[in-house]
Amino acid sequence: MSVIQAGAEKPWTVRAAGSVLEPVADIALLLEGTYPYVRGGVSSWVHQIINGLPEFTFAVIFIGGNKEMYGPAQYQFPPNVTHVETHYLLHRSHGKPHARKGSRQPFQEMEELHAIMRQSGKLADRKMIDAFARLGSKGGISQEDFLYSEASWDYITRQYKERCTEPSFVDYFWSIRAMHAPLFVLADIATGLPPVRAVHAISTGYAGLLGAMIRLRRNIPFVLTEHGIYTKERKIDLAQATWIHDHNDDVCNTLHEEMGYIRGLWIRFYEQLGRMAYAQASPIISLYEGNRLRQIADGAVPEKTRIITNGLNVERYRDALEKRPEKIPPVLGLVGRVVPIKDIKTFIRTLRMLVKERPDAQGWVVGPEDEDPLYVNECKELAESLGLGNHLRFMGFQNMLEILPQLGLMVLTSISEALPLVILEAFASGVPCLATDVGSCRELIEGAAEQDRALGAAGSVVHIADPEGTAKAALELLNNPEKWSAAQQAGLARVKRYYNDQLMFSSYREVYSEALSVPRHPAVAN
Amino acid sequence: MAGIGFEIRKILERDNYWSVLRAYGYAGLVSGGPWVLSILSIMMIGVLAVMLGVEQREVNAFQICVTYMMASSLIWTGGMQLMFTRFVADRTYAGDKAEVLPNLFGVLMLTMAGGFAWAAPFIFSLFTGPFFQQLLLLCNFVVLSGMWIVLIFLSGMKAYGRIIWTLAKGYSLGIAVGLLASPWELNGLLLGVLTGHGYLLFSFLHHIVREYPGNSLLKFDFLDRSRSFYSLFAVGTLYYLAVWIDKFIFWFVPYTSEVVIGPLRASIIYDLPIFLAYLFILPGMAVFLVSIEADFAEQHERFYRAVREGDTLMHIEYRRDRMVYAARQGIYEIFKVQGLTVVLCLLWGRGLLQTIGISPLYIHLFYIDVVAVSVQVLLMAILNILFYLDARREVLIVTACFFITNLLFTVATLQLGAESFGYGFAVSVTLSAFLGLFILSHKFNRLEYETFMLQG
Numbered sequence: 001m002s003v004i005q006a007g008a009e010k011p012w013t014v015r016a017a018g019s020v021l022e023p024v025a026d027i028a029l030l031l032e033g034t035y036p037y038v039r040g041g042v043s044s045w046v047h048q049i050i051n052g053l054p055e056f057t058f059a060v061i062f063i064g065g066n067k068e069m070y071g072p073a074q075y076q077f078p079p080n081v082t083h084v085e086t087h088y089l090l091h092r093s094h095g096k097p098h099a100r101k102g103s104r105q106p107f108q109e110m111e112e113l114h115a116i117m118r119q120s121g122k123l124a125d126r127k128m129i130d131a132f133a134r135l136g137s138k139g140g141i142s143q144e145d146f147l148y149s150e151a152s153w154d155y156i157t158r159q160y161k162e163r164c165t166e167p168s169f170v171d172y173f174w175s176i177r178a179m180h181a182p183l184f185v186l187a188d189i190a191t192g193l194p195p196v197r198a199v200h201a202i203s204t205g206y207a208g209l210l211g212a213m214i215r216l217r218r219n220i221p222f223v224l225t226e227h228g229i230y231t232k233e234r235k236i237d238l239a240q241a242t243w244i245h246d247h248n249d250d251v252c253n254t255l256h257e258e259m260g261y262i263r264g265l266w267i268r269f270y271e272q273l274g275r276m277a278y279a280q281a282s283p284i285i286s287l288y289e290g291n292r293l294r295q296i297a298d299g300a301v302p303e304k305t306r307i308i309t310n311g312l313n314v315e316r317y318r319d320a321l322e323k324r325p326e327k328i329p330p331v332l333g334l335v336g337r338v339v340p341i342k343d344i345k346t347f348i349r350t351l352r353m354l355v356k357e358r359p360d361a362q363g364w365v366v367g368p369e370d371e372d373p374l375y376v377n378e379c380k381e382l383a384e385s386l387g388l389g390n391h392l393r394f395m396g397f398q399n400m401l402e403i404l405p406q407l408g409l410m411v412l413t414s415i416s417e418a419l420p421l422v423i424l425e426a427f428a429s430g431v432p433c434l435a436t437d438v439g440s441c442r443e444l445i446e447g448a449a450e451q452d453r454a455l456g457a458a459g460s461v462v463h464i465a466d467p468e469g470t471a472k473a474a475l476e477l478l479n480n481p482e483k484w485s486a487a488q489q490a491g492l493a494r495v496k497r498y499y500n501d502q503l504m505f506s507s508y509r510e511v512y513s514e515a516l517s518v519p520r521h522p523a524v525a526n
Numbered sequence: 527m528a529g530i531g532f533e534i535r536k537i538l539e540r541d542n543y544w545s546v547l548r549a550y551g552y553a554g555l556v557s558g559g560p561w562v563l564s565i566l567s568i569m570m571i572g573v574l575a576v577m578l579g580v581e582q583r584e585v586n587a588f589q590i591c592v593t594y595m596m597a598s599s600l601i602w603t604g605g606m607q608l609m610f611t612r613f614v615a616d617r618t619y620a621g622d623k624a625e626v627l628p629n630l631f632g633v634l635m636l637t638m639a640g641g642f643a644w645a646a647p648f649i650f651s652l653f654t655g656p657f658f659q660q661l662l663l664l665c666n667f668v669v670l671s672g673m674w675i676v677l678i679f680l681s682g683m684k685a686y687g688r689i690i691w692t693l694a695k696g697y698s699l700g701i702a703v704g705l706l707a708s709p710w711e712l713n714g715l716l717l718g719v720l721t722g723h724g725y726l727l728f729s730f731l732h733h734i735v736r737e738y739p740g741n742s743l744l745k746f747d748f749l750d751r752s753r754s755f756y757s758l759f760a761v762g763t764l765y766y767l768a769v770w771i772d773k774f775i776f777w778f779v780p781y782t783s784e785v786v787i788g789p790l791r792a793s794i795i796y797d798l799p800i801f802l803a804y805l806f807i808l809p810g811m812a813v814f815l816v817s818i819e820a821d822f823a824e825q826h827e828r829f830y831r832a833v834r835e836g837d838t839l840m841h842i843e844y845r846r847d848r849m850v851y852a853a854r855q856g857i858y859e860i861f862k863v864q865g866l867t868v869v870l871c872l873l874w875g876r877g878l879l880q881t882i883g884i885s886p887l888y889i890h891l892f893y894i895d896v897v898a899v900s901v902q903v904l905l906m907a908i909l910n911i912l913f914y915l916d917a918r919r920e921v922l923i924v925t926a927c928f929f930i931t932n933l934l935f936t937v938a939t940l941q942l943g944a945e946s947f948g949y950g951f952a953v954s955v956t957l958s959a960f961l962g963l964f965i966l967s968h969k970f971n972r973l974e975y976e977t978f979m980l981q982g
Contacts, residue, residue: 096980097979097981098980099976147979148979149979150975150979152979153974153979160839161839161840169837169838171836
């Protein structure tokens, strides 16, 4: 075991040497686009889990899109990270492609597979094993065959003619390629991964598919945790994606509501990835009841699902709590990346409404601004056109322990959330919260079970995109010290009782112990 | 500047026989013009000079000298012509038009100074004539090399009208100066063509400099491997080698040739029929220009637009079919028109040779040569279509085949005897045309596959 320095240019990789089949780690964490390269809720959770469970060793398997999209590692690995791999799904092919015939047989088999997926969406393990075995193997479809062969071309054009209802062939063609090319990389990762005792994917999508592949190939347990719901988030992305051209006829406005074929294709693709992961994973963990139901709706077997909420180290926030001023600061804080899904614009409009009643009010947007510069610009222009001046501050990334005592309210205007850690942080440092009714926000603020609800409301739940209502709710708390204090106490009590990190650690300790003690059994169930 | 297709279509739209005739006449002049005009004017200088009392021996020497200079300068610059045209097209497409002019000067520098460097020792050591004559030969070669470059460059700009008009002026000037200087015999005639070609070089250049902006004087970016295609250099060189190799063989095999001047030899039996035959490619060249540069080019553009702008696969396939149809139609038209020309030559050839005072002994060679050059027009059309499809490797294969078979078959006909002369060239060009057709058909069948699946 050794400490891997964060920020090192090349994360080093330990591959099992020769015939030595000693596992390099207990758990391989399959991480798509997050830890350790991107800061955020999921990444800090991963870091928390690794630190909180020092008795297990971890392999960190990072899967990214393009190498250029990621900077240096943002976290310093704890000593129980014993293996690191970094992979990119979208690497450009080198050199000029050469014409090749390609074998038609595997494409025919793939056609059958696609037909089954379209009909029932369920694939038997045997079929899934065969499908994965064909990826990039001899007698199957190599990546070159898929990308360059005549057999592949015939298959793609036949599918297009049979199914695609949209005019643009170019869009269809590149979508199909972009969709499937990463699968070959995943197959390579699954083959090359040195022995581990279990895998744990922190999302469905490509990471979840990789988990399913490894599970089927190596017959080791596969644990799946979903923070958000990958498929749903992709749907939101895809609905806004401008790189997909909709060819809706302007004359025929009724079509406008419908999603284009290619958008639909992408969504079905991610749904299918999710279904494959759900079929192989056990347990399937979500953060709160709403998401558990969603997983079941998306194809997860109810018996395999379970909820483990996030937790945090309440002690860490004791200082922040003690540093709070006597008076309630009239400051609304939004902690999050400046991206459309957080709906920063509604926050800005809320502040405008609030300032009318409380001229001393301030709004702070605390979070990185590098992800979507266009949106950041729009937000700043909006603030300017509303004449907010010094009332609104974009503060970038900040130390939470210093920011939290200065806030009067934590505000989340997001249109989608899972279980936002910032609400727990706010509670632990004595800040009530306003949040939209997304993810588990209502459970966090009002309580989930009966006993929990009895603790009282730790703030207010507001509607999505409702600046007026949000401003009104904020005013009610800021202008009413008794109500505010009651909310503060409810939040403190709730986070201590239900969202303590020790609870989370013990749950995962249990999950891992169970996974690692599972005796090996034949992988193919049917 | 409007493309030639546009201009021709404008004439055709008037829709009467006279306008059709004019359109094809214009196209013929534009496409075959440079080649035919130069042959005609060299011949005319010869005929007029004899009438003015210059000795036939001197006139023969003059014609052979010019022929050699044309052949050697075409082979010397052929590769660069193709490679540079593509370089210019790419730069223009990429929007850095200012790169063009300095690089044109670079190419001219390389071909003219380079040509001077190797031709000077060659001419001065092998020719025994007076220094002035050696100098004239050298200058003619260097000026011609430069002229081919600017001529192909202007063709790339589709400035056909200007090319023809300037060529007519240049050759008239050449003839006039040649005749005025005819008292100096060979030297005077050489001075005439040098003046003509010099005038062409500088007036073409004048036109280009006015059209193209430039930010520096001299650049050699076209030699950069990442920006140029050396395979095109090979194609250009091979093509001209292929066209001339049979002539060179006949010139330098002792029993088919004789010494004319210095190291230059001529094959009386072989040369005259083939140069006459080349005058009969005009109808095919006219059709070639109209059908390939206008009809096919338009369909080609529409196909790639359909691909780029996101059409349905069915429409892309429809566009492919239209493009294949245009190509097939073009080749078929050339075949028809050149076929008719061949038939007419077979019918009236004997009378024609008699009228211009050439021995009927040449008649069989003339017949086969007319067939061969007619097929060569077809081959050019096929190569041109392959260029449009950017099939550089395929074009290289066909031109290599043309060169190798012409070499082998011509040598074979020398073994077989006088009755088979000319068949080497004819069989070679036919075989290459068939190979080209075969490759083209294959290429068309896989066009969408290659367009989509084989992008780097």
